[in-house]
Amino acid sequence: MAGLFSESKTKQNLMRAFAGEGQARNRYTFAAEQARKEGKPAVADIFLYTADQERAHAGRYYELLKEASGTNIFIDGSYPVDETKTLVQLLRASEHNEQEEADKALILNWIEKNDDAFLRDNVVAHMTASAWVVDKDRSKVLMVYHNIYDSWSWLGGHADGETDLLAVAIREVKEEAGISCVRPVSEEIFSLESLTVDGHVKRGKYVSSHLHLNVTYLLEADSEEQVFVKEDENSGVGWFTPEEALKKSTEPWFVERVYGKLVEKMKKNG
16 A cells, blocks of 8 residues: 555645645745734734644645655645735635635735724724633633623623734733733634624614624633623623533524634644
């Protein structure tokens, strides 16, 4: 079998895929540098998040190539080196079909075309930041009972003009849970989503349905620190096992599409 594999097209195709993922990772890293030069740290973080995904893809292909260990693989391939001018063009240079890739394209396109994307003044869609808060040994998740959604949920809030979305996520955790010691497990984006928000009444004023273009960070806090309810927004704060957290939410779409994904990512990240 090993001999057949060493002579196969499969080996060459795997190597092409590995090389392509490496090239894509570099492309996104260069895009992140450009975004920071343009004063767009949130966009840069999204590109770096994608670069890390490409690294993971390359790793899977490399594992499959172990059977060819000790040999040289000669390949030819096409790798685009087009000069791109805008962040959206940089994004579209490499696309995938997964949920986060689709939402990433939407988010970057919206930021590119809307100067008020980080403000609630944009009533169609605006940037938000969320936090998946875990304890030190990753056995518990911090959640709040959100009054508007009438469900246990993650923590987070609006950017309100702040382009450092990690800072927004940390700020919201401190405000919503009343804790003072919270830190990022990593400064890289943990997840991103485009979320629909149904029309609702907030502080006596009707808010029309809109989109939250959301970036999520993995944060760590001490589960022994006392928590406090922020009465104007939630009516409960508590720590739950990841399995309990999934059962506590009464929003099926969030459980399936968001919280379930975050639990799986948390397990993979240790």
